[in-house]
Amino acid sequence: MAERSVDILFKDQAVGALYETPQGGTRFVYSPDAVETIACALPLGEREHAWPTGLHPFFQHLGPEGWLREKQARAGRVEEEDDFGLLLRYGQDCIGAVGVRAIEPVAVPSGSVDAETMAPVAGSRTVPGVQKKLFAIRRDGQYHPAEAEGPATHIAKYNGQSDDTLVRYELLSLRLARDVLGTKQVTEFDTAVVAGIDGLALVVKRFDRTERLAKLRLEDFAQILSRPRGRDFTGKYAGSYEEIALAIRDHSARPQIDVDQFFRRVVFCVLIGNADAHLKNFSLLETPDG
Numbered sequence: 570m571a572e573r574s575v576d577i578l579f580k581d582q583a584v585g586a587l588y589e590t591p592q593g594g595t596r597f598v599y600s601p602d603a604v605e606t607i608a609c610a611l612p613l614g615e616r617e618h619a620w621p622t623g624l625h626p627f628f629q630h631l632g633p634e635g636w637l638r639e640k641q642a643r644a645g646r647v648e649e650e651d652d653f654g655l656l657l658r659y660g661q662d663c664i665g666a667v668g669v670r671a672i673e674p675v676a677v678p679s680g681s682v683d684a685e686t687m688a689p690v691a692g693s694r695t696v697p698g699v700q701k702k703l704f705a706i707r708r709d710g711q712y713h714p715a716e717a718e719g720p721a722t723h724i725a726k727y728n729g730q731s732d733d734t735l736v737r738y739e740l741l742s743l744r745l746a747r748d749v750l751g752t753k754q755v756t757e758f759d760t761a762v763v764a765g766i767d768g769l770a771l772v773v774k775r776f777d778r779t780e781r782l783a784k785l786r787l788e789d790f791a792q793i794l795s796r797p798r799g800r801d802f803t804g805k806y807a808g809s810y811e812e813i814a815l816a817i818r819d820h821s822a823r824p825q826i827d828v829d830q831f832f833r834r835v836v837f838c839v840l841i842g843n844a845d846a847h848l849k850n851f852s853l854l855e856t857p858d859g
Contacts, residue, residue, distance in 0.1 A: 572589035586598055587656075688704075707723065746837060790849070822859030
């Protein structure tokens with residue numbers, strides 16, 4: 570079978586290409602005219618970045634897990650284990666500033682298709698994480714699933730089939746974080762019903778988009794530390810808080826401030842018993858200062 574390739578976009582501008590290799594790995598190559606590093610693990614000083622087995626972790630961690638992965642794989646006729654295929658089909662609009670050049674969109678079923686079936690597969694968007702979630706937008710005083718094209722300003726997160734407490738406890742955790750760490754340290758959040766979707770959702774405002782919907786560079790520490798997700802998606806646990814702190818010192822534009830904030834967040838997670846504080850749930854975010 571021929572190896573696949575795709576153009577990589579950074580803030581919607583082409584900056585290079587990602588190739589499958591005959592040995593079963595992948596190789597990212599910057600374009601000759603690229604002038605900016607797109608990821609901590611892909612410095613521009615090295616024009617080519619190879620990974621020996623499967624998709625490079627930076628790109629792999631853009632993809633979905635769990636509920637959304639199953640929905641998108643089925644609709645896009647992609648094998649669930651095919652990270653490259655899912656990126657090709659749904660990777661135009663990902664969390665952060667990196668995506669792929671769109672290919673032919675998924676043929677969404679016509680007729681009376683419910684919103685929960687349509688929303689996760691319409692367009693070329695995806696979001697990581699095992700929890701049931703989808704993109705949303707607030708319009709006319711109500712939240713609606715984001716459409717195939719246009720803005721997707723919020724993420725709606727739901728309880729799982731086997732756990733009806735996720736929304737309740739995440740809401741409580743965010744309220745506590747706002748009170749302890751400060752309002753500026755917590756994204757805007759709300760609980761609401763998203764039109765056409767059963768159940769109450771925790772709706773959080775995306776912080777990887779500006780008010781004018783420009784894309785901001787955002788990288789979680791599984792990406793920054795190049796930790797493969799693994800067949801059972803446990804790669805996000807293959808790291809320590811010490812490694813995160815060292816990476817912050819290496820890559821942050823304000824390392825002393827950010828290491829201090831990181832330490833406070835880790836202590837907060839310990840105090841409230843948050844057992845989900847893994848590599849993918851800490852990130853570096855682009856600001857005007859870097």
